[in-house]
Amino acid sequence: MASPLDIWFTEEILVHEEALLRYLQRCWPHRAEIHDLRQEVYVRVYEAAGKALPTQPKAFLFASARHLLADRARRARVVSIEPMGDLDTLNVLIDEVSPERRLHAHQVLHRLAAAFDRLPPRCREVMWLRRVEELPQKEVAARLGISEKTVEKQVAKGVRLLASHFYGNGQAQRASRAGGPEAEDGTGHRQQHPD
Template sequence: MDTTLDAWFVSEILVHEAALVQYLRRCWTQPDEIVDLRQEVYVRVYEAAAKARPQQPKSFLFASARHLMTDRLRRSRVVSIEPAGDFESLNVLVDEVSPERRFGARQILRRLAAAFDRLPGRCREIVWLRRVEELPQKEVALRLGISEKAVEKQIARGMRLLAEYYHGDDAAPSAPRRGETARAAEPAD
Protein backbone atom coordinates (compact mmCIF):
# COMPACT_ATOMS: atom_id res chain seq x y z
CA MET A 1 0.00 0.00 0.00
CA ASP A 2 1.12 3.52 -0.78
CA THR A 3 1.41 5.36 2.57
CA THR A 4 1.78 8.74 0.85
CA LEU A 5 -1.54 8.15 -0.92
CA ASP A 6 -3.18 7.20 2.38
CA ALA A 7 -1.80 10.29 4.08
CA TRP A 8 -2.95 12.48 1.18
CA PHE A 9 -6.42 10.89 1.31
CA VAL A 10 -6.78 11.55 5.05
CA SER A 11 -5.50 15.14 4.89
CA GLU A 12 -7.18 16.23 1.64
CA ILE A 13 -10.37 14.14 1.35
CA LEU A 14 -11.54 12.78 4.71
CA VAL A 15 -11.45 16.27 6.22
CA HIS A 16 -14.50 17.09 4.04
CA GLU A 17 -16.58 14.12 5.20
CA ALA A 18 -19.22 16.17 7.04
CA ALA A 19 -19.69 18.50 4.06
CA LEU A 20 -19.86 15.51 1.69
CA VAL A 21 -22.52 13.74 3.77
CA GLN A 22 -24.55 16.95 3.98
CA TYR A 23 -24.28 17.38 0.18
CA LEU A 24 -25.36 13.79 -0.43
CA ARG A 25 -28.36 14.13 1.93
CA ARG A 26 -29.42 17.33 0.18
CA CYS A 27 -29.13 15.85 -3.32
CA TRP A 28 -30.08 12.18 -2.91
CA THR A 29 -33.70 11.21 -2.26
CA GLN A 30 -33.04 7.84 -0.53
CA PRO A 31 -31.45 8.56 2.87
CA ASP A 32 -30.70 4.86 3.51
CA GLU A 33 -28.21 4.90 0.60
CA ILE A 34 -26.11 7.86 1.82
CA VAL A 35 -23.49 5.69 3.57
CA ASP A 36 -23.06 3.52 0.46
CA LEU A 37 -22.79 6.58 -1.77
CA ARG A 38 -20.14 8.11 0.50
CA GLN A 39 -18.09 4.93 0.41
CA GLU A 40 -18.36 4.65 -3.36
CA VAL A 41 -17.28 8.28 -3.76
CA TYR A 42 -14.26 7.56 -1.56
CA VAL A 43 -13.35 4.52 -3.65
CA ARG A 44 -13.57 6.51 -6.88
CA VAL A 45 -11.48 9.36 -5.52
CA TYR A 46 -8.86 7.01 -4.02
CA GLU A 47 -8.51 5.01 -7.25
CA ALA A 48 -8.24 8.16 -9.36
CA ALA A 49 -5.69 9.67 -6.98
CA ALA A 50 -3.58 6.51 -7.22
CA LYS A 51 -3.08 7.35 -10.91
CA ALA A 52 -2.69 11.11 -10.53
CA ARG A 53 -3.40 13.43 -7.61
CA PRO A 54 -6.07 16.04 -8.40
CA GLN A 55 -5.00 19.69 -8.25
CA GLN A 56 -8.14 20.68 -6.31
CA PRO A 57 -9.06 17.74 -4.06
CA LYS A 58 -12.25 19.22 -2.55
CA SER A 59 -13.68 20.13 -5.97
CA PHE A 60 -12.68 16.70 -7.26
CA LEU A 61 -14.43 15.04 -4.30
CA PHE A 62 -17.73 16.85 -4.90
CA ALA A 63 -17.53 16.40 -8.68
CA SER A 64 -17.03 12.67 -8.11
CA ALA A 65 -20.08 12.61 -5.82
CA ARG A 66 -22.18 14.43 -8.44
CA HIS A 67 -21.04 12.04 -11.19
CA LEU A 68 -21.78 9.01 -9.02
CA MET A 69 -25.34 10.21 -8.33
CA THR A 70 -25.83 10.90 -12.04
CA ASP A 71 -24.60 7.40 -12.92
CA ARG A 72 -26.93 5.83 -10.38
CA LEU A 73 -29.89 7.79 -11.70
CA ARG A 74 -29.11 6.69 -15.24
CA ARG A 75 -28.81 3.06 -14.19
CA SER A 76 -32.11 3.22 -12.31
CA ARG A 77 -33.87 4.39 -15.47
CA VAL A 78 -32.55 1.57 -17.64
CA VAL A 79 -35.12 -1.16 -18.13
CA SER A 80 -33.73 -4.64 -17.74
CA ILE A 81 -34.10 -6.98 -20.69
CA GLU A 82 -33.67 -10.03 -18.49
CA PRO A 83 -36.77 -12.25 -18.40
CA ALA A 84 -38.88 -11.50 -15.35
CA GLY A 85 -40.35 -14.96 -14.97
CA ASP A 86 -40.63 -18.48 -16.22
CA PHE A 87 -41.95 -18.05 -19.75
CA GLU A 88 -42.11 -21.77 -20.40
CA SER A 89 -44.81 -22.20 -17.78
CA LEU A 90 -46.82 -19.40 -19.41
CA ASN A 91 -46.66 -21.06 -22.86
CA VAL A 92 -45.40 -17.78 -24.27
CA LEU A 93 -42.65 -19.41 -26.29
CA VAL A 94 -43.37 -20.28 -29.89
CA ASP A 95 -44.57 -23.87 -30.28
CA GLU A 96 -43.16 -26.03 -32.95
CA VAL A 97 -45.54 -26.28 -35.87
CA SER A 98 -47.33 -29.59 -35.74
CA PRO A 99 -47.70 -31.69 -38.89
CA GLU A 100 -51.46 -31.08 -38.79
CA ARG A 101 -51.01 -27.31 -38.74
CA ARG A 102 -48.43 -27.50 -41.52
CA PHE A 103 -50.77 -29.63 -43.65
CA GLY A 104 -53.70 -27.29 -42.93
CA ALA A 105 -51.62 -24.28 -43.93
CA ARG A 106 -50.66 -25.97 -47.19
CA GLN A 107 -54.30 -26.73 -47.94
CA ILE A 108 -55.25 -23.11 -47.31
CA LEU A 109 -52.44 -21.94 -49.58
CA ARG A 110 -53.48 -24.33 -52.36
CA ARG A 111 -57.11 -23.20 -52.11
CA LEU A 112 -56.07 -19.55 -52.21
CA ALA A 113 -53.77 -20.16 -55.19
CA ALA A 114 -56.60 -21.95 -57.02
CA ALA A 115 -58.94 -19.04 -56.29
CA PHE A 116 -56.32 -16.58 -57.51
CA ASP A 117 -55.81 -18.57 -60.73
CA ARG A 118 -59.54 -18.30 -61.47
CA LEU A 119 -59.44 -14.50 -61.61
CA PRO A 120 -59.58 -12.89 -65.06
CA GLY A 121 -56.11 -11.98 -66.37
CA ARG A 122 -56.25 -8.19 -65.96
CA CYS A 123 -57.98 -8.45 -62.58
CA ARG A 124 -55.40 -11.03 -61.40
CA GLU A 125 -52.55 -8.75 -62.51
CA ILE A 126 -54.01 -5.75 -60.66
CA VAL A 127 -54.68 -7.76 -57.49
CA TRP A 128 -51.13 -9.13 -57.62
CA LEU A 129 -49.55 -5.70 -58.03
CA ARG A 130 -51.70 -4.10 -55.34
CA ARG A 131 -51.94 -6.85 -52.69
CA VAL A 132 -48.80 -8.95 -53.18
CA GLU A 133 -46.26 -6.43 -54.42
CA GLU A 134 -48.01 -3.73 -52.36
CA LEU A 135 -47.72 -1.03 -55.01
CA PRO A 136 -49.76 2.13 -54.47
CA GLN A 137 -52.99 2.38 -56.47
CA LYS A 138 -51.59 5.33 -58.42
CA GLU A 139 -48.47 3.38 -59.47
CA VAL A 140 -50.54 0.37 -60.58
CA ALA A 141 -52.70 2.69 -62.70
CA LEU A 142 -49.65 4.33 -64.30
CA ARG A 143 -47.93 1.01 -64.93
CA LEU A 144 -51.01 -0.50 -66.62
CA GLY A 145 -52.14 2.69 -68.37
CA ILE A 146 -55.57 2.75 -66.71
CA SER A 147 -57.34 5.09 -64.32
CA GLU A 148 -57.07 4.80 -60.56
CA LYS A 149 -60.84 4.27 -60.48
CA ALA A 150 -60.42 1.23 -62.75
CA VAL A 151 -57.75 -0.16 -60.41
CA GLU A 152 -60.08 0.38 -57.46
CA LYS A 153 -62.95 -1.42 -59.22
CA GLN A 154 -60.74 -4.34 -60.27
CA ILE A 155 -59.42 -4.74 -56.73
CA ALA A 156 -62.95 -4.80 -55.35
CA ARG A 157 -64.05 -7.29 -58.01
CA GLY A 158 -60.98 -9.48 -57.46
CA MET A 159 -61.44 -9.55 -53.69
CA ARG A 160 -65.13 -10.41 -54.08
CA LEU A 161 -64.37 -13.24 -56.52
CA LEU A 162 -61.56 -14.58 -54.30
CA ALA A 163 -63.83 -14.54 -51.26
CA GLU A 164 -66.67 -16.24 -53.14
CA TYR A 165 -64.44 -19.06 -54.28
CA TYR A 166 -62.37 -19.40 -51.13
CA HIS A 167 -65.21 -19.19 -48.58
CA GLY A 168 -67.94 -20.66 -50.73
CA ASP A 169 -68.16 -24.13 -52.10
CA ASP A 170 -66.53 -25.26 -55.33
CA ALA A 171 -69.67 -24.29 -57.24
CA ALA A 172 -69.15 -20.61 -56.48
CA PRO A 173 -69.47 -18.40 -59.53
CA SER A 174 -66.27 -18.34 -61.49
CA ALA A 175 -64.81 -15.28 -63.04
CA PRO A 176 -66.06 -14.55 -66.52
CA ARG A 177 -63.89 -15.94 -69.29
CA ARG A 178 -62.81 -13.97 -72.32
CA GLY A 179 -65.73 -12.80 -74.33
CA GLU A 180 -68.18 -13.08 -71.40
CA THR A 181 -69.45 -10.04 -69.59
CA ALA A 182 -69.46 -9.75 -65.84
CA ARG A 183 -73.30 -9.75 -65.83
CA ALA A 184 -73.51 -13.01 -67.74
CA ALA A 185 -71.18 -14.79 -65.32
CA GLU A 186 -73.13 -13.77 -62.19
CA PRO A 187 -76.14 -15.84 -61.12
CA ALA A 188 -79.53 -14.19 -61.36
CA ASP A 189 -81.31 -13.34 -58.09
Protein backbone atom coordinates (compact mmCIF):
# COMPACT_ATOMS: atom_id res chain seq x y z
CA MET A 1 0.00 0.00 0.00
CA ALA A 2 1.37 3.41 -0.99
CA SER A 3 2.11 5.96 1.71
CA PRO A 4 0.43 9.40 1.64
CA LEU A 5 3.80 10.88 0.61
CA ASP A 6 4.08 8.42 -2.30
CA ILE A 7 0.57 9.29 -3.44
CA TRP A 8 1.30 13.01 -3.19
CA PHE A 9 4.55 12.55 -5.11
CA THR A 10 2.82 10.64 -7.89
CA GLU A 11 -0.10 13.07 -8.20
CA GLU A 12 1.75 16.37 -7.74
CA ILE A 13 5.30 15.77 -9.00
CA LEU A 14 5.50 12.87 -11.44
CA VAL A 15 2.75 14.40 -13.59
CA HIS A 16 5.28 17.08 -14.60
CA GLU A 17 7.92 14.60 -15.79
CA GLU A 18 7.75 15.58 -19.47
CA ALA A 19 8.00 19.29 -18.67
CA LEU A 20 10.89 18.63 -16.30
CA LEU A 21 12.76 16.62 -18.94
CA ARG A 22 12.25 19.38 -21.54
CA TYR A 23 13.46 21.96 -19.03
CA LEU A 24 16.59 19.96 -18.18
CA GLN A 25 17.32 19.37 -21.87
CA ARG A 26 17.07 23.11 -22.60
CA CYS A 27 19.23 24.14 -19.66
CA TRP A 28 21.89 21.43 -19.35
CA PRO A 29 24.42 20.87 -22.15
CA HIS A 30 25.34 17.27 -21.28
CA ARG A 31 22.53 15.11 -22.69
CA ALA A 32 23.91 11.92 -21.16
CA GLU A 33 23.33 13.36 -17.66
CA ILE A 34 19.68 14.39 -18.12
CA HIS A 35 18.10 11.23 -16.68
CA ASP A 36 20.46 11.24 -13.69
CA LEU A 37 19.64 14.90 -13.09
CA ARG A 38 15.93 14.13 -13.22
CA GLN A 39 16.36 11.39 -10.61
CA GLU A 40 18.41 13.67 -8.39
CA VAL A 41 15.71 16.36 -8.61
CA TYR A 42 13.11 13.77 -7.61
CA VAL A 43 15.22 12.66 -4.64
CA ARG A 44 15.61 16.25 -3.45
CA VAL A 45 11.89 16.95 -3.80
CA TYR A 46 10.85 13.70 -2.13
CA GLU A 47 13.21 14.20 0.82
CA ALA A 48 12.10 17.81 1.30
CA ALA A 49 8.43 16.84 1.05
CA GLY A 50 9.02 14.20 3.71
CA LYS A 51 9.73 17.06 6.11
CA ALA A 52 7.00 19.43 4.90
CA LEU A 53 4.83 19.35 1.79
CA PRO A 54 5.40 22.39 -0.44
CA THR A 55 2.36 24.57 -1.03
CA GLN A 56 3.16 24.90 -4.74
CA PRO A 57 4.50 21.51 -5.84
CA LYS A 58 5.19 22.41 -9.48
CA ALA A 59 7.05 25.59 -8.54
CA PHE A 60 9.00 23.66 -5.92
CA LEU A 61 9.92 20.97 -8.46
CA PHE A 62 11.31 23.47 -10.96
CA ALA A 63 13.04 25.52 -8.26
CA SER A 64 14.73 22.31 -7.09
CA ALA A 65 15.82 21.60 -10.67
CA ARG A 66 17.23 25.14 -11.02
CA HIS A 67 19.15 24.81 -7.77
CA LEU A 68 20.54 21.44 -8.78
CA LEU A 69 21.73 22.81 -12.13
CA ALA A 70 23.33 25.77 -10.37
CA ASP A 71 25.06 23.42 -7.89
CA ARG A 72 26.35 21.24 -10.72
CA ALA A 73 27.58 24.27 -12.67
CA ARG A 74 29.41 25.59 -9.60
CA ARG A 75 30.99 22.22 -8.92
CA ALA A 76 32.15 21.95 -12.50
CA ARG A 77 33.47 25.52 -12.26
CA VAL A 78 31.74 26.43 -15.48
CA VAL A 79 33.31 29.61 -16.79
CA SER A 80 31.08 30.29 -19.77
CA ILE A 81 27.34 30.60 -19.34
CA GLU A 82 26.70 29.74 -22.98
CA PRO A 83 26.46 25.96 -22.40
CA MET A 84 23.62 26.51 -19.93
CA GLY A 85 21.21 27.07 -22.79
CA ASP A 86 18.46 29.64 -22.84
CA LEU A 87 18.84 31.64 -19.62
CA ASP A 88 15.28 32.96 -19.89
CA THR A 89 14.07 29.45 -19.12
CA LEU A 90 15.81 29.59 -15.76
CA ASN A 91 13.21 32.15 -14.66
CA VAL A 92 10.12 30.29 -15.84
CA LEU A 93 8.60 30.42 -12.36
CA ILE A 94 9.22 34.08 -11.62
CA ASP A 95 5.47 34.82 -11.79
CA GLU A 96 4.80 32.19 -9.16
CA VAL A 97 6.65 34.07 -6.40
CA SER A 98 4.13 34.94 -3.74
CA PRO A 99 3.51 38.57 -2.77
CA GLU A 100 4.77 37.76 0.73
CA ARG A 101 8.10 36.45 -0.60
CA ARG A 102 8.41 39.45 -2.91
CA LEU A 103 7.76 41.82 0.03
CA HIS A 104 10.27 39.96 2.22
CA ALA A 105 12.92 40.11 -0.52
CA HIS A 106 12.26 43.84 -0.94
CA GLN A 107 12.63 44.40 2.82
CA VAL A 108 15.89 42.43 2.95
CA LEU A 109 17.25 44.38 -0.02
CA HIS A 110 16.26 47.64 1.68
CA ARG A 111 18.05 46.58 4.90
CA LEU A 112 21.13 45.56 2.92
CA ALA A 113 21.22 48.92 1.13
CA ALA A 114 20.91 50.74 4.47
CA ALA A 115 23.68 48.61 6.01
CA PHE A 116 25.87 49.16 2.95
CA ASP A 117 25.35 52.94 3.17
CA ARG A 118 26.54 52.87 6.81
CA LEU A 119 29.91 51.35 5.92
CA PRO A 120 32.91 53.69 6.18
CA PRO A 121 33.58 55.30 2.76
CA ARG A 122 36.78 53.38 1.90
CA CYS A 123 35.29 50.09 3.09
CA ARG A 124 32.10 50.72 1.08
CA GLU A 125 34.15 51.50 -2.04
CA VAL A 126 36.25 48.33 -1.69
CA MET A 127 33.19 46.18 -0.96
CA TRP A 128 31.39 47.56 -4.01
CA LEU A 129 34.28 46.84 -6.35
CA ARG A 130 35.01 43.36 -4.93
CA ARG A 131 31.53 42.01 -4.17
CA VAL A 132 29.21 43.85 -6.55
CA GLU A 133 31.42 44.50 -9.58
CA GLU A 134 33.38 41.31 -8.75
CA LEU A 135 36.74 42.80 -9.66
CA PRO A 136 39.85 40.82 -8.69
CA GLN A 137 41.61 41.94 -5.51
CA LYS A 138 44.66 43.03 -7.50
CA GLU A 139 42.57 45.26 -9.78
CA VAL A 140 40.74 46.85 -6.85
CA ALA A 141 44.08 47.62 -5.19
CA ALA A 142 45.46 49.18 -8.39
CA ARG A 143 42.31 51.21 -9.04
CA LEU A 144 42.20 52.64 -5.50
CA GLY A 145 45.96 52.99 -5.07
CA ILE A 146 46.09 50.73 -2.00
CA SER A 147 47.77 47.43 -1.21
CA GLU A 148 46.10 44.09 -1.81
CA LYS A 149 46.40 43.44 1.94
CA THR A 150 44.37 46.59 2.57
CA VAL A 151 41.72 45.39 0.12
CA GLU A 152 41.59 42.08 1.96
CA LYS A 153 41.24 43.80 5.35
CA GLN A 154 38.56 46.18 4.08
CA VAL A 155 36.51 43.31 2.63
CA ALA A 156 36.78 41.40 5.92
CA LYS A 157 35.75 44.54 7.81
CA GLY A 158 32.82 45.14 5.44
CA VAL A 159 31.56 41.58 5.77
CA ARG A 160 31.87 41.79 9.55
CA LEU A 161 29.96 45.09 9.70
CA LEU A 162 27.22 43.89 7.35
CA ALA A 163 26.83 40.67 9.34
CA SER A 164 26.71 42.69 12.55
CA HIS A 165 23.93 44.82 11.09
CA PHE A 166 21.88 41.78 10.08
CA TYR A 167 22.63 39.26 12.80
CA GLY A 168 24.24 41.07 15.68
CA ASN A 169 23.37 44.00 17.83
CA GLY A 170 25.42 46.40 15.72
CA GLN A 171 28.21 46.89 18.29
CA ALA A 172 31.01 46.20 15.82
CA GLN A 173 29.55 48.74 13.44
CA ARG A 174 29.12 51.40 16.14
CA ALA A 175 32.66 50.78 17.40
CA SER A 176 34.04 51.12 13.89
CA ARG A 177 32.13 54.32 13.15
CA ALA A 178 32.89 55.90 16.51
CA GLY A 179 36.58 55.12 16.47
CA GLY A 180 37.36 55.50 12.78
CA PRO A 181 40.09 53.01 11.91
CA GLU A 182 39.99 51.57 15.45
CA ALA A 183 37.81 48.56 16.11
CA GLU A 184 37.39 45.94 18.76
CA ASP A 185 39.55 42.86 18.28
CA GLY A 186 36.88 40.46 19.55
CA THR A 187 38.23 40.35 23.14
CA GLY A 188 36.80 43.69 24.19
CA HIS A 189 40.11 45.47 23.56
CA ARG A 190 40.46 48.11 20.89
CA GLN A 191 43.07 47.83 18.21
CA GLN A 192 44.47 50.49 15.94
CA HIS A 193 44.39 49.39 12.29
CA PRO A 194 46.61 51.25 9.84
CA ASP A 195 44.04 50.99 7.04
